[in-house]
Each structure stands twice: as structure tokens, then as C-alpha cells.
Amino acid sequence: MLPLHASTPKGKMHRTAYSNGQAAYPTLGGSGGTFSIQPHKFQPRSGPTSLRNRKLGKRLLALFAFCATVLFFVFPNLRPNLGPSPLSYLTSSDDSQLETVRYYDLNNVQGTARGWEREERILLCAPLRDAAPHLPMFFSHLKNLTYPHNLIDLAFLVGDSKDNTIQLLTDKLNELQADPEPKQQFGEISIMEKDFGQKVNQDVESRHGFAAQAGRRKSMAQARNWLLSAALRPTHSWVYWRDVDVETAPFTILEDLMRHNKDVIVPNVWRPLPDWLGGEQPYDLNSWQESETALALADTLDEDAVIVEGYAEYATWRPHLAYLRDPYGDPDMEMEIDGVGGVSILAKAKVFRSGVHFPAFSFEKHAETEGFGKMAKRMKFSVVGLPHYTIWHLYEPSVDDIRHMEEMEKERKAKEAEENAKKERMDKIKDQFDSKSSDWEKEKAEVQNMVQKAKDEAKQAEKPKEVEPKKEEPTKEEIHEARGAEEKKKPQPPK
Incomplete structure (x- = not known):
């Protein structure tokens, strides 16, 4: 075999040359920047045996190739996944594609006013913490939603919970998806668990106390x-945030909000109160218009x-969506707002894909849902509220309410004790009166009897007396016999 020579053209350096102009590969002979390979030390021995071995190898290789070709076309199930190689196009249909590649046209998931007709998917998100007492009510609302259930994907995040929220949630979801009615079954369901070190208690006073607001938000x-980042899919056109402690809401709430075709929209949120507290009250004060103050x-x-609404520490004098409610107003009336409350939010998925999120920091002096509203407005998305479309939050008595109830209970018991004492006095007086009355009745009866007797005697005295017949004078014989009889009756002196 002739030696292989390679040389670098004059005036040009080899592409892997060192900085001194030497070639990167060592020269094994010759000079002038050339290198040669001397393979004579590794030449195989030629002879009849080696020639026969090479022919046998070629035959075996040809036989193996023939068998593989037959198996490839006769038994398609045995074909390996060839990927996009040229051979794969010979064995696949026109619509073949890799299993690990998905194509999504995000132009078709923009969100429209009649998404249920276009089969637009909704991601329903519900953050949970110690939510076991509210889950039965929440799932009853889910079952009643009129938006096609198969177009609703559910996503839950359970964090910092100390009760059995996870177990109860799993049981409720299994029960929901096992419904024999196919229309009751929902789409994809995700449960995420992540703690954030939230130490604020779940009672009303702790959750809504001013001191805890900034960190809690x-x-x-x-x-x-x-x-949201874990559950949002390219197929979702809408995202609906819903608190689990909503007590009353229209079954058509998704369609009702969607018909407005706004980027972000919220209803008005109130809560019922006992009659002694007024009967009802605005609940969500986080939906508002900005003010100069x-x-x-x-x-x-x-x-x-972080500015939070509804506290004396921050007097903002903002127009609140909740305070503009008219029970008889048009439920479709819209009001542009800057901050939004988190009880019930319907937003187009493109809002989140564009970068709007819930700031976990002070964004224009706001955080969480109010910061989300401010950020959406900053990015030129439409943010509206419906002042006359109302849903009702569950009533949870605050510490003031409980204190008021305790005071009312004390007043009730004091009043009840006073009424009992008054009744006892009246009963005692009545008993005494009844006793005197009975004595008077007896005396009255006796007097009436005496009067009646006197009347009877007077009548008797007024009647004429009957003349008695005159008795005949006794004769001397009768007088003598009577005296003799008397003498006989006298005791005789002893003789």
C-alpha cells in the first residue's frame, strides 16, 4: 500500500495548526509541514485461509440483511422506532409524527364570548388550606355548573394544611369522576401539594387582621x-379562580362572565349576616377603582x-365594587376597575401567558390579586367588575360578632330571669287574691242564706194562724181517776 500524503497549501495554515505554524498532527516522516501514515506494520497476512474467512463473513452478512428485510416488511409490529430517518417514511402513513412532539396553535386558544360553543377549555384553580369543612359544599357547586364538564380541567394546590384536606379531596374527586352520568365527569384533574410556611391561623380574626395582611397576601x-405554572396547558383558553367557601353562586356563572368577553372579569361578592347584624354585608373589598387619595x-x-382595603390604617377613599351594588340593578352592567378580589376571577389564559401574574412582592404598593389587577391594567388588558351580579360568601362570625353574640346572650338570659321573677310575683299575688276571694264567696253565701232564712221567717210570720179546737173540760170522774192513777205511781212508805 502506498503511503498517504497530505500537505498544506502554500501560504495557508492547517485549520487545527498551532500558533507557531506547526500542524496539530505530528510528522512521521518528510518535512515541510507534511505527514505520512505507514500502515505496513498492521497489514494482514494474505493467504487462502483468510480469503475463505472473508467470503464466509460476507455471505453471513448478506443472509442476516435478507432476514431482517423480510421481518421488517412481513411483521410490522417488530419494527423498531426509526424516528425521522429516511427509512421510517417508507413504513409510515402521511400523518405520522414523533410521539414526543406536540403541535399547538395558540391562535385558537385566545378565548371568546361563547366559548362553550367553540369547545374552549377552562382551567379551574382552587388553592386550599385546611379546607376540609368546605369541600362538600364546593363539590356540590362543581356538579351544578352548566358549562360542559368535559371542557373544565381542575387543579388544586394544598399547602400548610393541618386537617385531612388531601384525603377528603381525593375521595370527593374519585366520587365525582365515578359518576355514571358521563356529562358529570370533568377533564384533567391535578392535585399539587406545596407548603409556603404560612403560619397565620385560619380563623376570621387572624386571616383578616390588619397585622397579618401583607405577609399573608x-x-x-x-x-x-x-x-398556575404547574397546571396551565396550551389547550386552555380561560382560567377561573374560585374560593372553596363560596356559599351561593349561579350555576351559569362561567357562561355569564364569559359572555362579556373581557380579559379579566369579577362578580360582586357579599355575605349573609344574622338579622341582628343587618342581614347582609359587602365581603370582598379588593375590587376597586384607583383614587387620587x-x-x-x-x-x-x-x-x-402593601396597601390593603377595608382598614382604618389605609384610608384610600376608592370607589369599591361592593358598595355600588343594587339588588334590582342590571347584572350585566360593567365597571372598569384596577384592583380585583380573588374570590371569583375569570381571566383569559393569554393574560397569564403574556406575563401577568400574582405579585408576591409590592407591585405599585399592592400584592396578590390586587397587584394582579394593577399589572393587567399596566399591560393594557381589560379589567372589569359587575356591581349588580352578586355571589355570596359563607358567613364566618368574626371576634366582634362573637363578642356581640355573647353580650346578646347575657341580655337574653337577664331578661328571661326578670320575666320569670315577674311571673312568680304575679302568680303569688293571684294565689293570694284567689284565697281571699274564696273566703269572700263563703261569707257571701252564708249572708245570702241568712237573708233568705230571714225572708222565709218573715213570710211565715205574715201567714194567718190556724184556730185550734177547744178541748172539753174533764169531768169529776176523769179527774178522780187521774189522781188515783198518780197516787198509785208514787212509792209507798214501808209498813
Whole structure:
């Protein structure tokens, strides 16, 4: 075999040359920047035996290739996954594609006013914490939704819970999906578990106390973002956030909100109260329009401060969606807002895909859902509320309510004791009166009897007396016999 020579053209350096112009490969002979390979040390021995071995190998290789070809076309189930190689196109149909590749046209998931007719999918998100007492009510609402259930995907995030929320949630979902009616079954269901170190108690006073608001809102924003990022799919056109402690809401709420075709839309949220507290009350004060007073207040606060509505510490004088409610108003009336409450939010999925999220930091002095509303407005999305379309949150008595109820209970018991004492006095007086009355009745009866007797005697005295017949004078013989008889009756003196 002739030696193989390679040389570098004059005036040009080899592409892997060193900086001194030497070639990167060592020269094994010759000079002038050339290298040669001397393979004579590794030449196989030629002879009849080696020639026969090479022929046998070629025959075996040809036989193996023939058998593989027959198996490939006769038994298609034995074909390996060839991927996009040229041979795969010979054995696949026109619509073949890799199993690990999905194609989505996001132009078709923009969200429209009549999504149920276009089969637009909704992702229903529900953050949960110690939510076991509310899950039966929440699932009863899910069953009653009129939007096609197969187009609704459910996503839950359970965090910092100390009760049996996970187990009860799993049982309820199994029961829901096992419904024999296919229309009752939902689409994809996801349960995520993630703790965020939330230490604020779930009672009303702790959750709604002013001191806990900033940290609690930021922690809730993290939970919402984790849930959304894990559950949002390219097939979703809408995202619906719903609290599990909503007590009353229309079954058509998804269609009702969707018909407005807004990027972000919320209903009005109130809560029922006992009659002694007024019967009803605005609940969600986080849906509002911005005011000059609030903007001026924000300029005076620290960079990390978070303004929360409904507290005396922050007098913003904003128009609140809740306070504009008219029970007889048009439920389709819209109101542009800047902050949104998180009890019930319907938003187009493109809002989140564009980068809007729930800030877990102070964004324009707001966090979580109110910060979400501000961010959506900043990115030119439409954000509206419906002041006369109302859903009702579950009534949870606050500490003030409980204190008021205790005071009312004390007043009730005091009044009841006073009424009992008064009744006892009246009964005693009545008993005494009844006793005197009975004595008077007896005396009255006796007097009446005496009067009647006197009347009877007077009548008797007024009647004429009957003349008695005169008795005949006794004769002397009769007188003598009577005296003799008397004498006989007298005792005789002893003789």
C-alpha cells in the first residue's frame, strides 16, 4: 500500500495548526509541514485461509440483511422506532409524527364570548388550606355548573394544611369522576401539594387582621403562581379562580362572565349576616377603582409596603365594587376597575401567558390579586367588575360578632330571669287574691242564706194562724181517776 500524503497549501495554515505554524498532527516522516501514515506494520497476512474467512463473513452478512428485510416488511409490529430517518417514511402513513412532539396553535386558544360553543377549555384553580369543612359544599357547586364538564380541567394546590384536606379531596374527586352520568365527569384533574410556611391561623380574626395582611397576601400570591405554572396547558383558553367557601353562586356563572368577553372579569361578592347584624354585608373589598387619595398615600409608603382595603390604617377613599351594588340593578352592567378580589376571577389564559401574574412582592404598593389587577391594567388588558351580579360568601362570625353574640346572650338570659321573677310575683299575688276571694264567696253565701232564712221567717210570720179546737173540760170522774192513777205511781212508805 502506498503511503498517504497530505500537505498544506502554500501560504495557508492547517485549520487545527498551532500558533507557531506547526500542524496539530505530528510528522512521521518528510518535512515541510507534511505527514505520512505507514500502515505496513498492521497489514494482514494474505493467504487462502483468510480469503475463505472473508467470503464466509460476507455471505453471513448478506443472509442476516435478507432476514431482517423480510421481518421488517412481513411483521410490522417488530419494527423498531426509526424516528425521522429516511427509512421510517417508507413504513409510515402521511400523518405520522414523533410521539414526543406536540403541535399547538395558540391562535385558537385566545378565548371568546361563547366559548362553550367553540369547545374552549377552562382551567379551574382552587388553592386550599385546611379546607376540609368546605369541600362538600364546593363539590356540590362543581356538579351544578352548566358549562360542559368535559371542557373544565381542575387543579388544586394544598399547602400548610393541618386537617385531612388531601384525603377528603381525593375521595370527593374519585366520587365525582365515578359518576355514571358521563356529562358529570370533568377533564384533567391535578392535585399539587406545596407548603409556603404560612403560619397565620385560619380563623376570621387572624386571616383578616390588619397585622397579618401583607405577609399573608404575599404567601397566597406564591401559592397561586405555583398552581398556575404547574397546571396551565396550551389547550386552555380561560382560567377561573374560585374560593372553596363560596356559599351561593349561579350555576351559569362561567357562561355569564364569559359572555362579556373581557380579559379579566369579577362578580360582586357579599355575605349573609344574622338579622341582628343587618342581614347582609359587602365581603370582598379588593375590587376597586384607583383614587387620587390612594396614589398620594402610596407615595408616602415604604417600597415594600402593601396597601390593603377595608382598614382604618389605609384610608384610600376608592370607589369599591361592593358598595355600588343594587339588588334590582342590571347584572350585566360593567365597571372598569384596577384592583380585583380573588374570590371569583375569570381571566383569559393569554393574560397569564403574556406575563401577568400574582405579585408576591409590592407591585405599585399592592400584592396578590390586587397587584394582579394593577399589572393587567399596566399591560393594557381589560379589567372589569359587575356591581349588580352578586355571589355570596359563607358567613364566618368574626371576634366582634362573637363578642356581640355573647353580650346578646347575657341580655337574653337577664331578661328571661326578670320575666320569670315577674311571673312568680304575679302568680303569688293571684294565689293570694284567689284565697281571699274564696273566703269572700263563703261569707257571701252564708249572708245570702241568712237573708233568705230571714225572708222565709218573715213570710211565715205574715201567714194567718190556724184556730185550734177547744178541748172539753174533764169531768169529776176523769179527774178522780187521774189522781188515783198518780197516787198509785208514787212509792209507798214501808209498813
